[in-house]
Amino acid sequence: MTCVMSGKTILFLSKPQSVTGLFPSLREADITAGLAENLGGAIDFVAKNSPCLVFSVDQLPGYKAEDLLAHATRDNGFPPVIIFTERGCATDAKRFLELGARDYWLEPLMWDKVRAALPRTNGPEPSKPTPQPTASDGVTIIGQHPVVRRVLALAAQVAPSKASVLISGESGTGKEMFARYLHQKSRRANGPFVAINCAALPEHLLESELFGHEKGAFTGAISRKPGRFELADGGTILLDEISEMDLGLQAKLLRVLQEGEIDRVGGTETIKVDVRVLATTNRDIEESVRNKEFRQDLYFRLNVIPLRLPPLRSRGDDIVRLARFFVDHYTTEYALPHLEFSDSARQWLLDYDWPGNVRELQNLMERAVLLAGNGPIEERHFLLDLDAWPLPEDDAAPMQTADAAAPTETAMPLESALSGNEMRLEDIERIAILKRLEQTSGNRTQAAELLGISVRTLRNKISEYKKLGLDVP
Template identity: 65%
Template sequence: MSSRSILFVAQAQFVMALFPRCKEAGFEVGLADTLSGALNFIKKSKPEAVFSRIRFPGYRIENLLAEAAGAMGDFPPVYAFTDAGSAEEANRLMELGAQDYWLEPLAWDKVEAVTACAPRSVQTEVQPQPARPTTSVKKSIDIIGRHPVILRVLALARQVARSKATVLIAGESGTGKEKFARFLHNNSDRSSGPFVAINCAALPEHLLESELFGHEKGAFTGAIGRKLGKFELATGGSILLDEISEMDMGLQAKLLRVLQEQEIDRVGGTETVKVDTRVLATTNRRLDEYVKDGKFRQDLYYRLNVIPLKLPALRERGDDVLLLADFFVNSYCRDYGLPKLGFSADARRWLLEYDWPGNVRELQNLMERAVLLAGTGPIETAHFLLDEDAWPLGEDMAAVCQTAAAGFAADMASVSGGSLAAGGSLTDADTGSILPLAEMERHLILRSLDQTQGNRTQAANLLGISVRTLRNKLNEYRQLGMEIP
């Protein structure tokens, strides 16, 4: 049995995706869905950390925190996570003793960071320790892509990775900003040190200050012991300030001092603490516009923007969509123990034509869904299910297709003045001439909309085209003055 263990208190579906990563890191993983089960595992295996959903049927995290408070120091740190959080709830739970408060989905990066750096107990005062080289094999961070726009960003990241310069990574949500931050860390001289990330938008100002800089015992209600901040935990390594644009102006001034002086003041403390941490920051905003609007300090912006990395949106990366889709599908097939799956030609065409407003994150989530729905494959456009109400499943879908096919045959026969025999041609009943392709295309599109009661997603599937292509065609017809249902 492993000498290291961690415990998840949640329903399995919310955490099971993390189990392979935990085992790779050498952890024995416990899973409990009751308070008694959690306490039994803690007593038997003495886990390094407990990651608990805030509430689910038959369980509330407050009861676990009460047990921790009564354990007089002999209890692992508890990290809370939830699908719908609030600043008030975060404040309340952290005052009850929770070490941190996260929003779902629970990410391995956070689990890895706190298990590498967190103290054994919420009650025990721990002095800062110098970063030690990790004993496990460091996982490489692969940036997948061949498009010139991503290769340029990747080349710049490699060039500056070994420096200590602050890097500001900008890009739309879901473009992989945190992944690039990890790439910079793993390719730097600090790769053997910790990588600590914190979301600046997740906590109100006073809690964020405590998380960044730590606090002393008695600094505020609920501060029952000294707590090290993220900057101290990241000493010798890197700290990622995610969504830096959402940081309060007052806290921005304190962060500027840290960047300039490399020292912090714990909340409620009297001593200045030196730190040696490389700062990486991400934003999905135009920080220069925030500076003009007075929402972000100009001096801090210049201090953060020493090395700017601008990540492209997925829609700007061409065939990289297919590379990433294949990567995610193969990964999820391995995780779920499924046979390798491929894409149909229509599915690949759809992947290239879709706009991807959620970028790589949306693609990843969509590929997991497709893997679970495709069975033995291949993956079809219907398995993407972008609109939950768009696709009837199973026999219902087959019935729609059969009905539409019968309607097509009947209509084509009436248009051509006879039956549509194999190898035959579609001709005008009066002149005998072949009907124009555009006319047949329009007829088929309108017929598909009629069969699906105007549902464009179903109609596109029946026609074997993307929804985007269908919408473009309908817009063309409207511009020609045609009535579209």
Template identity: 55%
Template structure:
């Protein structure tokens, strides 16, 4: 068995976010989209770790797990679900999977389970050790007040409860606290408390011993142990089951954990940060959250203001994201025109900073070589895409002079040339779709977001192009 071989049984767009990093780390990547192909690879190549999509056309992860068990091929399988449920997670773990994750794959999470990782190596791999990194952008008085408090308490071990609407940057603040603390050289471990049911979350937090429950085929080190001498972030803590809250309270009070099914107590030195997008104090009054745990977590409360309450920061943040994505995609420097800037300031931003970031990435890609971001690049109306497509014809000759990759060739195949030629809208639609896929490295989810369409619509369009003989990566 090679510790440098990893098998992916999944569609390419699901795993593309981590492929380049894995290759840089020297891992041999094996891929299949069928049970027969996967079993053949396992038999011949003996991968040490398998990431498997829960279901694809003609494939179910249960069939893989059954086959591995019947053929006595012991492999760690991590199930990856696009839209998981607690019941599905329980069934798959009981069938023998080593873990159950929600898509998309994230590098920080993948690198912590790479073959050969010991608990200590996993600690190191989940650490973020650069003080000053994850600086928070914002000059509005409300944000400066929160920042001042964060700086004041960063060096302590006090628990911090970070509250705010979705997209306000709660995890960013948690990382800021960690990176500006004496623990910055230790691990930073984040756990989504809303993603798993109670018994699975308990195992995720505290670990379990081999045989502790059906599917526990080996000992698992929990997140608290992985975060030893570092920081643990309990994301969306208000979604945690009341029974598990009692066990968490003991950990906070005694600084020790008990693995599920274990008999030995394990001491841990961990700073605890928690986030919530609900009014957790009101939840405690209604009996939906333990008051004693609330008081234990709420030693330092940080409330992040929504973006609509700090409009002075909108253009500053927009400019930051525009510069970031212009550099990332190799595009010229650009800025919003007066109309676009006015729209940005007046918009209500229900998705807060995360929504602004996603919108700026889309706008940068659609503005392309123009150097100016206009409101139509936000794709607010159906006619905006037509305007962008018509505008992009003027850049056609320049784009064709670029070095060709496979994606460039696909673009050229649908845009044969001639500055003065006019193309039907459906042909220009193909061009924009292929361009978005090129810019996102083939990630269909990101491409669909940039185009303002659903992933299903994008998938259907690509299927049409394949039937027409167009090579689509």
């Protein structure tokens, strides 16, 4: 059962009666909804349609959600999975989250909550962090600059404690990576690490997500639901973009920090929780306090240990070290030869201002790997200035329009484009665009930001690809 539309695509792995009530709202929002009732059908739908999210019931006859999560763990390109159930408990929630589920919900599925979970049109997708360098034994933070070494030394010293840590820095500097580092170096490393984006949900949903709710607490709350603090009991909770939280909810959070207790929405029972709280912000939170936008008492509670991450532009040779890491990563991923930087490219890396920080560097290194061929990587491979890019020798004829181009040639599958000895510039451009759309689950604003182009340019490219019959997220 599929409603064919032009917007985002999602998949439900469930009995039809559990989700069909959402379909009218999905149609109004221009969202394609697929329905599968077994694991094989779900895997096939994901392979053919690249949904941005999968909503799966915990079990069906012959199916358990653990099998889907195991497959998702093996498949790096698999979309995030949200598990929902008719009757749940905190133990099951912890188990599914540890197996890789993004979230754990109780039925019924409410449209407001489904909509809030989808990748946003503006801004970053909630709860889906930018990939960061990792190693088998945990998070690896690359950096030898004295500022980074001081931050790492402080993080290592305070990691074993239960002290709250406020991590601040510009967008793209790796705040969540440092939070995971703190957790993995703590005595709670074997406990859960639960992250929630405070900017991704409206106030009424954020309160329920943080503290849980009781049956009947509000319309649609037909069962008790544990909150993120309960799920993080014995471990660590990360409150991402804490400065975006409403003042009223800040007061309730303050009580949790002071007393170690929560009250579910609509509940009368006080629940003790043992949770270490980490928070991040890309704002000047001290200025927010002065402007009465953030509670001073909560700021003092969170800011027991402040970690201020430096922008990439101030990290000197770390820029080249990180660039080297990302180039090695992408040459391995695309099965391409080892690449070196030319002297001019290395100097450009050091001179550039990096407004997007490490996230922007990662994007440009992927672009450079795709454009450099057998190398070395030159300055022009970072910028993708199409006007300056040389035409192939056999391409002296005038360019065809998208409508006139032969679909069998222009709409080359990604694997075919990568397997040849040479790639045309338009193939490389298409690969980069489709990969970023896949990475951002079809979020065009975020994909355009990562690509370094305008949303309008991206829309035009997507329109061209669709005319050629390509399946574009």
